[in-house]
Amino acid sequence: MEALFAALAQVEGPVLLWFQALRNGLTDPLVAFYTHLGDHGLVWIGLCALLLCLPRTRRAGLAGAFALVCSLLLTNVLIKPLMARPRPWLAVEGLWALVFEGDPNSFPSGHTSAAFAAALAWWHTLPRQWGWVGLGAAGLMGLSRLYVGVHFPTDVLCGALAGTLCGYLGWRLLLFLEEKQHGME
Numbered sequence: 001m002e003a004l005f006a007a008l009a010q011v012e013g014p015v016l017l018w019f020q021a022l023r024n025g026l027t028d029p030l031v032a033f034y035t036h037l038g039d040h041g042l043v044w045i046g047l048c049a050l051l052l053c054l055p056r057t058r059r060a061g062l063a064g065a066f067a068l069v070c071s072l073l074l075t076n077v078l079i080k081p082l083m084a085r086p087r088p089w090l091a092v093e094g095l096w097a098l099v100f101e102g103d104p105n106s107f108p109s110g111h112t113s114a115a116f117a118a119a120l121a122w123w124h125t126l127p128r129q130w131g132w133v134g135l136g137a138a139g140l141m142g143l144s145r146l147y148v149g150v151h152f153p154t155d156v157l158c159g160a161l162a163g164t165l166c167g168y169l170g171w172r173l174l175l176f177l178e179e180k181q182h183g184m185e
Contacts, residue, residue, distance in 0.1 A: 001083060006091070008154055012152045012153050013088070013092035013095065016149055017094060019147050020096070023098065027147075031098070031147045032098055032099050035111065035148050041071070041110075041111075044064065044115060044117075044118040045065075045068060048064040051064065059125045060121065060122050060125035060126045062174055063122070063171045063174040064117075064121040064125075064170065066171075067117035067121040067167045067169065068114055068166075068170070069170075070117060070170055071110070071116075071162065075108055075109075075110045075113040075162050080103070080107065083108075086104065086105075087101060087104060087150060088149055088150065095149050097149040097150050098147070101150040106155050107155045107158065108159035109151045109155045109158075109160075111141055111142075111145055112159030112163060113160070115141035115142070116167060118138070118163075119135045119167060120134075120163065120168055121167045125171065138160070
């Protein structure tokens with residue numbers, strides 16, 4: 001995998017340097033703030049907790065919570081340590097990270113995975129306009145990880161795919177539990 005990641009870094013490095021060239025005093029703090037909202041999945045956890053508090057959106061909160069647990073286990077517990085891809089600033093000359101990232105492993109993006117996991121769970125359980133808002137927020141989270149220089153494009157893409165899978169699984173688990181509950185009534 002090391003050789004593959006090194007070859008990918010040669011192709012992806014210029015993309016990250018292009019993002020770095022876009023940085024400026026106006027957008028840097030905004031993007032850094034937004035990307036930090038995804039630290040430890042806190043914004044998505046908080047939104048799921050809020051959705052759980054309201055009877056009309058309780059299903060969305062539960063599906064989102066299931067999806068986030070799946071994302072955490074798949075991305076941060078299983079894949080990241082197994083792949084152990086170094087962060088971009090260690091592989092791309094001239095790149096520097098705009099934010100501190102303590103986890104040395106880059107692949108896949110946990111921030112992006114969590115965002116897409118929650119968004120896809122909500123896509124299936126909330127009115128469509130809110131599903132679009134969730135997907136937009138997830139896409140922006142992935143872009144923010146490129147802008148701040150802590151992930152390669154393939155990290156973000158695979159994080160989005162992992163999150164999509166987890167969002168679907170979170171929704172399906174909700175349906176399974178609802179069927180079980182109705183069968184017991």
